[in-house]
Amino acid sequence: MKTETTNIMIVGVGGQGTLLTSRILGRLATQAGYDVKLSEVHGMAQRGGSVVTFVRFGGQVAEPIVEVGQADVLIAFERLEALRYLHFLKKDGVVVVNDLRIDPITVVTGAAEYPDGILEKLQQARRTIAVPATEEAKKLGVPRAFNVIVLGAAARHMAFAKEDWLRVIEATVPPKTVEINKRAFETGYALSV
Amino acid sequence: MKVSETKILLGNEAIARGAYEAGVKVSSAYPGTPSTEVSETLAKYDEVYAEWAPNEKAATEVALGASVAGVRSMCAMKHVGVNVAADPLYTSAYTGVRGGMVLVAADDPGMYSSQNEQDTRMVARAAMLPVIEPSDSAEAKKFMKFAYEFSEKYDTPVILRTTTRLSHSQGPVKLEPREERPDIPYEKDIAKYVMMPGNAIKRHVVVEQRLNRMAEDANTLPINRAEYSDLSVGFITSGVAYQYVKEVMPQASVLKLGLVNPLPRKLIEEFASKVGKLYIFEELEPVIEEQVKSWGIAKAVGKELFTRQGEYSANLLRERVLGETISADAPAQVPARPPILCPGCPHRSVFTALKRLKIHATGDIGCYTLGAVAPLGVIETTVCMGSGISMLHGMEKAKGKDYVRDWVAVIGDSTFMHTGVNSLLNMAYNQATGTVVILDNSTTAMTGHQDHPATGKTLKGEVVPAIDPAALCRAMGIKNVCIVNALDQNELQEVLKRETAREELSVIIAQSPCALLKGVKFPNKCRALPEKCRKCGACLQPGCPALTKNEDGTIKIDEAMCNGCGLCMQLCRFGAIEMKKAGE
Numbered sequence: 001m002k003t004e005t006t007n008i009m010i011v012g013v014g015g016q017g018t019l020l021t022s023r024i025l026g027r028l029a030t031q032a033g034y035d036v037k038l039s040e041v042h043g044m045a046q047r048g049g050s051v052v053t054f055v056r057f058g059g060q061v062a063e064p065i066v067e068v069g070q071a072d073v074l075i076a077f078e079r080l081e082a083l084r085y086l087h088f089l090k091k092d093g094v095v096v097v098n099d100l101r102i103d104p105i106t107v108v109t110g111a112a113e114y115p116d117g118i119l120e121k122l123q124q125a126r127r128t129i130a131v132p133a134t135e136e137a138k139k140l141g142v143p144r145a146f147n148v149i150v151l152g153a154a155a156r157h158m159a160f161a162k163e164d165w166l167r168v169i170e171a172t173v174p175p176k177t178v179e180i181n182k183r184a185f186e187t188g189y190a191l192s193v
Numbered sequence: 194m195k196v197s198e199t200k201i202l203l204g205n206e207a208i209a210r211g212a213y214e215a216g217v218k219v220s221s222a223y224p225g226t227p228s229t230e231v232s233e234t235l236a237k238y239d240e241v242y243a244e245w246a247p248n249e250k251a252a253t254e255v256a257l258g259a260s261v262a263g264v265r266s267m268c269a270m271k272h273v274g275v276n277v278a279a280d281p282l283y284t285s286a287y288t289g290v291r292g293g294m295v296l297v298a299a300d301d302p303g304m305y306s307s308q309n310e311q312d313t314r315m316v317a318r319a320a321m322l323p324v325i326e327p328s329d330s331a332e333a334k335k336f337m338k339f340a341y342e343f344s345e346k347y348d349t350p351v352i353l354r355t356t357t358r359l360s361h362s363q364g365p366v367k368l369e370p371r372e373e374r375p376d377i378p379y380e381k382d383i384a385k386y387v388m389m390p391g392n393a394i395k396r397h398v399v400v401e402q403r404l405n406r407m408a409e410d411a412n413t414l415p416i417n418r419a420e421y422s423d424l425s426v427g428f429i430t431s432g433v434a435y436q437y438v439k440e441v442m443p444q445a446s447v448l449k450l451g452l453v454n455p456l457p458r459k460l461i462e463e464f465a466s467k468v469g470k471l472y473i474f475e476e477l478e479p480v481i482e483e484q485v486k487s488w489g490i491a492k493a494v495g496k497e498l499f500t501r502q503g504e505y506s507a508n509l510l511r512e513r514v515l516g517e518t519i520s521a522d523a524p525a526q527v528p529a530r531p532p533i534l535c536p537g538c539p540h541r542s543v544f545t546a547l548k549r550l551k552i553h554a555t556g557d558i559g560c561y562t563l564g565a566v567a568p569l570g571v572i573e574t575t576v577c578m579g580s581g582i583s584m585l586h587g588m589e590k591a592k593g594k595d596y597v598r599d600w601v602a603v604i605g606d607s608t609f610m611h612t613g614v615n616s617l618l619n620m621a622y623n624q625a626t627g628t629v630v631i632l633d634n635s636t637t638a639m640t641g642h643q644d645h646p647a648t649g650k651t652l653k654g655e656v657v658p659a660i661d662p663a664a665l666c667r668a669m670g671i672k673n674v675c676i677v678n679a680l681d682q683n684e685l686q687e688v689l690k691r692e693t694a695r696e697e698l699s700v701i702i703a704q705s706p707c708a709l710l711k712g713v714k715f716p717n718k719c720r721a722l723p724e725k726c727r728k729c730g731a732c733l734q735p736g737c738p739a740l741t742k743n744e745d746g747t748i749k750i751d752e753a754m755c756n757g758c759g760l761c762m763q764l765c766r767f768g769a770i771e772m773k774k775a776g777e
Contacts, residue, residue, distance in 0.1 A: 069521030
């Protein structure tokens with residue numbers, strides 16, 4: 001088992017389920033025998049603001065946050081949020097992004113413009129996996145499960161077995177949603193080849 | 194939970210687990226980010242009585258009463274809640290305790306969810322109370338149990354200080370069984386528990402002696418730990434800041450303080466004498482640093498290098514101590530995404546009515562503070578819980594009745610119960626003529642939907658009679674109390690015009706549940722009819738995130754986001770938005 005620390009960031013818009021996703025990952029790393037620290041944002045920012053969650057695991061983890069230039073994987077539930085936190089990625093880090101646009105209020109009111117060509121900008125800077133998770137979740141009939149689809153795509157870039165992911169998802173999500181979340185994970189996993 | 198199981202817990206969950214294992218029987222709190230989950234977690238244990246109090250002062254007094262009655266007790270609050278609790282807290286240092294008592298105070302460096310960045314250690318020094326500070330989830334549980342032993346040993350309430358980063362970080366915690374403790378029998382002790390001058394004069398002596406004794410014993414306390422390694426550089430640190438030191442300089446010598454008030458002077462002097470360079474690495478105020486320097490330890494370096502503001506990080510140490518340049522890409526220039534009111538939020542409707550009527554508002558603490566930001570911009574003051582009502586009163590007394598004819602005070606239902614009631618009593622008593630709008634969304638929304646006296650439900654989930662805010666206002670002798678539907682623009686505007694014009698005190702209770710509240714269903718959706726849209730932008734003015742424009746400039750509504758409150762429909766003069774009933 002490797003002892004150096006792996007740094008994961010999960011970013012999105014408040015209410016998109018970054019907390020659930022980070023908890024799945026945290027539990028998975030714990031069961032694999034790693035020391036784990038997660039750091040979350042609660043409260044005001046969750047009202048539609050930009051949110052970020054950090055997950056760190058390794059032999060021994062001290063600091064609970066991931067800082068600029070340190071992330072191995074950036075999991076983004078929205079395009080603009082991927083771009084906002086891109087500079088947190090290592091040079092050889094990978095960004096897994098949900099191909100979704102949510103306009104911030106600054107754009108809705110006309111005070112700012114939503115940037116064009118975000119996916120291209122991401123691709124130029126780092127290895128980028130864009131996933132149409134919101135579309136795929138609609139196809140599954142559960143629009144809210146998009147976050148687990150993105151997680152499934154990101155799982156390809158972390159050293160855990162697929163079976164372990166599925167087992168932890170089963171133990172973490174509400175019982176009624178186990179099957180749909182497992183299907184969502186498989187969908188994402190298949191998309192990121 | 195199974196015994197000896199290791200679980201990943203939030204700092205706040207670990208604090209609650211510590212209270213549980215320590216045998217705490219009574220807990221009282223008012224929710225406030227980042228402290229809320231402590232009480233919510235503790236409430237899940239059947240062995241513990243846990244409640245939401247209307248405010249932190251009441252919560253602290255409940256905990257003190259339980260302690261005097263002979264059981265271990267807890268109260269929890271955010272840092273500014275400690276100000277509300279200050280009155281009982283300062284004098285509880287004089288009375289001391291019987292059963293162990295811990296006040297959990299959650300500071301918010303970086304102000305993720307707060308109106309200031311005050312440091313609870315300063316309050317504790319003024320109140321002459323001990324402060325214990327853990328640095329991760331595992332320690333949070335361990336130190337909480339230690340805090341109860343400490344409280345009983347020294348006969349004092351203890352403050353357990355956490356910060357946002359600790360409260361909302363998760364890490365592994367080993368669960369242990371609860372220690373069931375027999376109640377300490379009650380003994381009448383008027384000299385100790387009745388703080389009138391004759392008794393308090395004697396207790397002040399006890400407080401000072403106790404502080405000196407704790408300071409002396411702190412030198413050998415197990416939670417104050419000197420980790421000697423490379424002696425050329427040493428850090429004195431505590432809390433999450435300790436983790437940043439271990440991340441960047443694991444070989445440095447560290448004096449890790451678990452008890453941050455009072456300080457272990459001998460231990461610090463010894464540490465300082467052994468290390469070359471000495472850094473004091475503490476978030477927020479230079480509480481440790483100023484004391485250390487006052488003892489003549491001139492080589493100590495603290496706020497010369499490290500800021501008083503915001504959160505610390507490992508990179509701060511890399512830059513300021515190691516002189517490294519952090520190489521990373523520049524952040525992309527992207528539009529900000531500030532928090533906003535949710536689709537279907539009833540506050541948006543009230544603020545829209547106020548804005549259209551050009552009415553100014555003194556504001557308060559809650560989601561509705563967002564009424565201060567664009568595109569609403571209606572709230573012009575926000576200071577603390579309950580302040581909006583009193584500040585409006587102050588404005589009237591300063592400038593006269595005419596001045597407040599285009600002002601209102603806005604306050605949420607939970608905040609009204611917290612301290613708004615006191616402020617309204619003052620308006621009623623001193624013959625104010627202003628208008629108070631209670632934004633009644635049936636919950637404490639900002640902190641994640643906690644109950645309060647007017648919701649009819651307790652923290653333990655029991656259904657109880659709800660306090661009726663309208664009846665409460667009428668009982669104060671206020672004649673003009675109107676209840677309106679917060680989502681009805683016509684009614685809102687009509688009532689607001691009428692009541693603000695009236696030269697008498699009025700209370701408008703604008704009702705509609707929080708759009709995110711469990712059990713609240715919005716079966717209907719607003720639907721845009723682009724062919725009727727004249728692109729006037731009226732529907733966009735309230736800043737609902739479900740509304741955007743099509744490429745041709747006509748209106749577009751995201752039905753997945755829309756909660757069907759109908760505000761945009763009411764603002765459209767051209768019938769370009771209709772309500773799609775459920776199932777259509």
